[in-house]
Amino acid sequence: MKRVLTVTLKILNLxxxxxxxxxxNFARVSSLVEGNMKRLNYRYDVAxxxxxxxxxxxxxxxxxxxxxxxxxxxxxxxxxxxxxxIYFPTLAQ
Known part of the structure; x- marks a missing residue:
């Protein structure tokens, strides 16, 4: 049941x-963002x-x-x- 819920949430978030x-990609900041993601990826230990x-x-x-x-x-x-x-609202704006 937990796996079905996880897959459903991933599909809805797509x-x-x-x-x-x-x-x-349109903003052409992918290289900067990729550096930030690699740092976070090591912290989360996700391959x-x-x-x-x-x-x-x-x-x-x-x-x-x-x-x-x-x-x-x-x-x-x-x-x-x-x-x-709009797509990723923060709690405090």
Whole structure:
């Protein structure tokens, strides 16, 4: 039962991850974000090789990474930051 719930949550979260992936690539900050994800990946000890897999893991586990990514996207283009904030709302705005 727990595995079914986990798979269901991953499927429901997939559109948000796709939006975040597209925003990172359009903003051309993927190299900076990849460095942040590699640092977090060692902290979580998750063996994910793909960029999108690491992005999904870091976005689902760490609010600080979400804030950093929002900041990087907003610095690149304010519209990208607003779109990211719609799909990944923070508790305190």
């Amino acid at each position: 559109p948000r991850i796709i939006i975040a992936y597209l925003l990172v 994910v090789d793909s960029f999108s897999g690491m992005l999904a893991t870091c976005l689902s586990r760490d609010r600080i990474f979400q804030a950093i990514l929002e900041h990087r996207l907003t610095d690149s283009n304010k519209i990208f930051g607003y779109i990211f904030r």
